[in-house]
Amino acid sequence: MAELILHHYDFSNYSEKVRVALGYKSLDWSSVIVPPVTPKPDLTALTGGYRRAPVLQIGADIYCDTRLILRELERRHPLPSLYSPGQHGFANAVAAWAEGPLFRSVMLYAWGTNHDLMPPELFEDRARMRGLPVPSVKSVERVAARSAPLVRTQMSLIEDMLADGRPWICGPNVTVADLAIFHAMWFLTDRSSRLAHEFNRFELLRQWMSRVKGFGHGRPRSMSAGEALEIARASLPSDPRTSLRQPEDPKLGSRVEVRAADYARDAIVGTLTFVDDDELAVGIHNDRVGDVVVHFPRIGFELREER
Template sequence: MLPQIVESANSLILHQYDFSNFAEKARLMMGFKGLTWRAVEIPPIAPKPKLTPLTGGYRRTPVLQDGADVWCDTKLIARELERRVPQPTFYPPSTSGAADAIAWWAEQQFMRPTALYVSGINADHMPEGLHADRAKLHGLPMPSIEAVRKAAFRNLQLVRPQVRWIADMLADGRRYLLGDVPCIADFATYHVVWFFRGRHIDCREVLNPYPRLLAWRDRMAEVGHGNRIDIDADEALAEACAATPATPRPSQPQEGDPRPGQRARVRASDNAKDWIEGEVHFIDADEIALLHENDEVGQVAVHFPRLGYDWRPMS
């Protein structure tokens, strides 16, 4: 049964580009919640002049906006959507713990070799400047097209056993990875599998030996994207400029955390070079939000997950 469009969230704006697999995860989560939402198409490579004013410099895709609040990373976007629209849930109690662990594996271990394989096979067909942009993001020198192709086949050997793990989870005939209903593990794994479509050369033959995996993939695709409305980036910037950050929930700082009102800086802990700085607006064990100001949009609250991100208090 496909989700019905039962909840309007016209205030939500997803900054994304259509071939981003992480954006596909967010789009599918919107569909699962039955949302009406707006989309801004952003560049796949830097600079991103109509995104970074909203994020304090964070450049990854996608980000979710509601007025002067912006949520970074699909892990946190999922939590925010769940808070707003609790049902249907990404987090059934019966899959608690296992679902988050599988989601972390999919995005931290399965995604990277898959991206290198698919983009390497399609090395001649990727957007101009993409290879250089991603190499810079990871602190690596610009690779040759031949080096990118060779990396594809090295990473294929890492991809195949992990594809088999997914197939093994589905081998008993279950409809989703952890049972009869989808959970966050399905969304986090599906968007990596979705990426096998490639851009020009299709890479889905890696999945073909596993008919139950293919059937699961098709069930996830049927969730759809809800009701998407495309808008211009200037409209999103204007909304941020006209708004003020929402009053935060009560903070629950952990030992050693900065307190609301103190200044701190945050960045992704894997390979990000640039810190996002601001005053702590909200903090608990799962999330930290910083108030950031700039001339284009005024003050915004930029929200980050704690897991996978590094933070430092500032004097």
């Protein structure tokens, strides 16, 4: 089976989400460290311009966004499962909350509290991604203070989810909901212990965090970006599965643009090779990597014919 190559960086909470999934499934994988800020010439050569981390590479197939990365890991390594029957819809709904209102509050609180520990260029880079002015130190501290009560309120919700004695967020089985909530909670304490006190009154949440941390990160080995690009160049994209187009979708083989729906909206332009209810895939060519196929989740990305 083709090698799993994760392009990520250490304090990326979404990367941690995938690292824990690799640990839960006890997988071997190769670790390519990418810069946390642009430029990212090696990563964008693989992705056609997509700049967010993490990205999962399997030969000449490149998977973007953790929602799709986890589904692809599940497809290739189905046991132990992250998508238990009867819990899939519920788990995805919880994950949508965790990666929306919950994580936004956590991110603003943690960044404002730990701004002196962050790379100095990080705030400028993230502001540029969103088309906003670079915030001042005082403004991020004010936003952190406003976000703190929202974080505590939502931590209480997590505590309540576990109050009936269930070991995992959706019941007896681990699901994507556990990973989505964990990556938000992990962000509170990753850079420092300044916010560790927020867990003091949430005993069930602390115990659950310990269980998730116990999955570890699987068995990583270091790989250079150059080696990963050579693997892509020497590989062929996998044959596309049968597409299930919606009537409004562009035709297979047409030139299309794919953009994130929220921020970092640079277009990835290529040939549409696959589309169904969950996934979009476009073929691109780059002189550094040859022909690759870049995959995106359907939700959270826009698909349109090239203008």
